[in-house]
Amino acid sequence: MEKYIIKGGHPLNGEVTISGAKNAAVAIVPATLMVDGPCIIKNVPNIVDVMLQFEILEKMGMKITRLDETTIQTEKGTMDLESPETFELMTRLRASYYFIGAELGRYGHARVAMPGGCNFGGIRPVDQHIKGFERLNSYVRVEPEGFISAIAPEGLVGSHIYFDVVTVGATMNVMLAAVFAKGQTVMENVAKEPHIVDLANFLNQMGADIKGAGTDKIVINGVESLHGGTYSIIPDQIEAGTYMAAVAACGGDVLIKNVIPKHLECIGTKLEDMGVKIEMYDDSIRVIRNGPLRHTNLKTMPYPGFPTDMHPQMAAAMVLADGSSHITEGVWPNRFRYAEELEKMGAHISVFKETAVIEGVPDLFGTDVVAHDLRAGAAMVIAGLAAQGVTTISNIGYVERGYEKLVEKVCGIGGEMERVNE
Ligand SMILES: CC(=O)N[C@H]1[C@@H](OP(=O)(O)OP(=O)(O)OC[C@H]2O[C@@H](n3ccc(=O)[nH]c3=O)[C@H](O)[C@@H]2O)O[C@H](CO)[C@@H](O)[C@@H]1O
Numbered sequence: 001m002e003k004y005i006i007k008g009g010h011p012l013n014g015e016v017t018i019s020g021a022k023n024a025a026v027a028i029v030p031a032t033l034m035v036d037g038p039c040i041i042k043n044v045p046n047i048v049d050v051m052l053q054f055e056i057l058e059k060m061g062m063k064i065t066r067l068d069e070t071t072i073q074t075e076k077g078t079m080d081l082e083s084p085e086t087f088e089l090m091t092r093l094r095a096s097y098y099f100i101g102a103e104l105g106r107y108g109h110a111r112v113a114m115p116g117g118c119n120f121g122g123i124r125p126v127d128q129h130i131k132g133f134e135r136l137n138s139y140v141r142v143e144p145e146g147f148i149s150a151i152a153p154e155g156l157v158g159s160h161i162y163f164d165v166v167t168v169g170a171t172m173n174v175m176l177a178a179v180f181a182k183g184q185t186v187m188e189n190v191a192k193e194p195h196i197v198d199l200a201n202f203l204n205q206m207g208a209d210i211k212g213a214g215t216d217k218i219v220i221n222g223v224e225s226l227h228g229g230t231y232s233i234i235p236d237q238i239e240a241g242t243y244m245a246a247v248a249a250c251g252g253d254v255l256i257k258n259v260i261p262k263h264l265e266c267i268g269t270k271l272e273d274m275g276v277k278i279e280m281y282d283d284s285i286r287v288i289r290n291g292p293l294r295h296t297n298l299k300t301m302p303y304p305g306f307p308t309d310m311h312p313q314m315a316a317a318m319v320l321a322d323g324s325s326h327i328t329e330g331v332w333p334n335r336f337r338y339a340e341e342l343e344k345m346g347a348h349i350s351v352f353k354e355t356a357v358i359e360g361v362p363d364l365f366g367t368d369v370v371a372h373d374l375r376a377g378a379a380m381v382i383a384g385l386a387a388q389g390v391t392t393i394s395n396i397g398y399v400e401r402g403y404e405k406l407v408e409k410v411c412g413i414g415g416e417m418e419r420v421n422e
C-alpha cells in the first residue's frame with residue numbers, strides 16, 4: 001500500500017510552480033471528442049483523474065500523442081463511445097459526467113457509467129445536469145445497473161434553463177451539450193468558477209459561440225461543428241491555494257509561480273487576516289509567514305466566494321492559530337472527515353452541523369492518519385509538514401487524483417516527505 005511519510009516541523013522556503021487546473025482539464029479533455037481535427041492542449045496536469053480520461057478517450061478510439069511533459073495532442077479515429085473497457089474507468093472519477101454532455105452534444109446520444117470521485121458523506125446529485133439535458137430536447141435515464149444514458153432522437157434544441165442551485169458540474173455539462181443545439185440556449189443562475197470560463201474559452205477557440213461565462217448568465221448559439229486548434233489550460237487555483245495554506249501552517253517564505261493572482265484573492269485575503277503576508281505579482285504570488293497565526297472565520301461559497309475545495313487545507317492552518325476559528329461549509333455540508341484525522345495529531349475541532357469550531361493549539365504531533373478524500377488528504381500533508389515528528393498518511397490515491405509531483409514540489413521548498421510502497 002502506498003503511503004506518504006512526512007518529517008515535519010520545518011519552515012517552507014523557495015519556489016514552487018503550479019500545474020494546470022484539474023477541474024478545467026477534466027472538462028476540456030472529454031470535450032476534445034466534440035472537435036473534428038487535432039487539438040493541442042497545453043499546461044495539462046499530470047494527475048490521475050486527467051490520465052484516466054485520456055485512457056478512456058484512447059479506448060474509445062482517440063489517438064493521444066504526448067508532445068512534451070505538459071502538452072498533449074488528441075485526434076479522433078473511428079470512435080466507439082460504448083467500449084465496455086471505458087465503463088470501469090469512468091466509475092473512478094467524478095468528472096466522467098462530462099462525457100455525457102460531450103457525447104450527447106456531438107453524437108446525439110450518450111451512455112456513461114455513474115461517476116465516482118470524492119464522497120462527502122452523502123449523495124452527490126446530478127438532477128440539475130439531467131434537467132438541463134432534458135430542456136435541450138433529450139431523454140435521460142438513470143439505469144439501475146449504474147449507468148446514465150441520454151438520447152436526443154430529434155436533435156438537441158436550444159432552450160432557456162434556470163438552474164435551481166448554482167452547480168459547477170451542471171453548468172459545464174449542459175454548456176458542452178448546448179454547443180451543437182439548434183438555435184440559442186440561455187443558462188441562468190450558473191456557476192462562475194474560473195474553470196467555467198476556461199471551458200468556454202476552449203470551446204470558443206475551437207469554433208463554438210458562447211458568451212457570458214464567468215457571469216451568472218451564459219448564452220450559447222449553436223454551431224454545426226468544432227475545428228481543431230491549440231489551447232492552454234489555466235493554472236490550478238486550488239493547488240496554488242494548498243501551497244499558500246502550507247506556508248501559513250509551517251511558516252517560511254515561498255514564491256508560488258504560474259498562477260492567476262485574481263483567482264487567489266479570496267484565499268490570500270483570508271490568510272492576511274491570519275497574519276500571513278501576501279505579495280501579488282503578474283503571474284506569481286509570494287507568501288510569507290514569520291509571526292504567530294491569528295484566528296479567523298470563513299464560509300465556503302460558489303466563486304467568487306471562498307472555495308470549498310480549500311476548506312480542509314485552511315483548517316490545517318487554523319488549528320495552529322491562536323484562539324477560536326470557525327469554518328462554515330456552504331457547498332458540501334458533510335465535508336469534515338479531515339477533522340477526526342487532525343484531532344489524532346492533537347488538533348481541537350468540534351463539528352456542529354455544517355460548522356467546524358477550531359480551538360487553536362501551539363503544536364501538532366505526527367502520527368498515522370488517513371486521507372479520506374482529495375482535499376482532506378491535502379490537509380493531512382499540510383498538517384504533517386507543520387507537525388513535530390513523523391506523520392504517515394495512507395489512502396493517498398485520493399491525493400494523487402489532484403496534485404502533480406506533490407512529493408517533488410514539497411521537497412523543493414524544504415519539506416521532508418517521501419512516498420513509500422509498503
Ligand atoms: C470535477 C469538478 O469540477 N469537481 C468540482 C465540482 O464538483 P460538482 O460539479 O460535483 O459540484 P457542484 O458545483 O455541482 O455542486 C454544488 C452543490 O450543488 C448541489 N448539486 C449539484 C448538482 C446537481 O445536479 N444538483 C445539486 O443539488 C451539490 O449537492 C452541491 O451542494 O464543483 C465543486 C464545488 O465547487 C467542487 O468541490 C469539485 O471539486
Ligand SMILES: C=C(OP(=O)(O)O)C(=O)O
Pocket residue numbers: 022023093094095116117118309374375402
Ligand atoms: C472534490 C473534488 O473533486 P471531484 O469533484 O473530482 O471529486 C476536489 O477537487 O476537491
